[in-house]
Amino acid sequence: MTIRLQTCAGCGARQYPERDLCRVCLADELRLVDDHGRGRLIAETKLHRSLDPAFASELPLRIGTVALEAGVRLIAFLAPGAAPGDTVVLRAARRGEQTIFIAEKEQRE
């Protein structure tokens, strides 16, 4: 599943999470657009506690901040092998009622 980012029809800015207005120009004409999800992992940490029972059996979880090429920073779950400084690609997945992002290290050929 690719990721989708809210995009402004007026200035083209992308944003996450979704908002009622564009974060740059305050326009209200926003639509969801597919994004390749490529970016750089800039920090990581381990999550040892969660209030969501869907994650309880997977603790501790590695999460990190990803700076997308689209100009958005967001928190994602980290696949094994992804480390700060790596180029990663996000994919969306369903976990219970939620859509989550998983960052995987980009495979170079």
Ligand SMILES: [Zn+2]
């Ligand atoms: Zn805008």
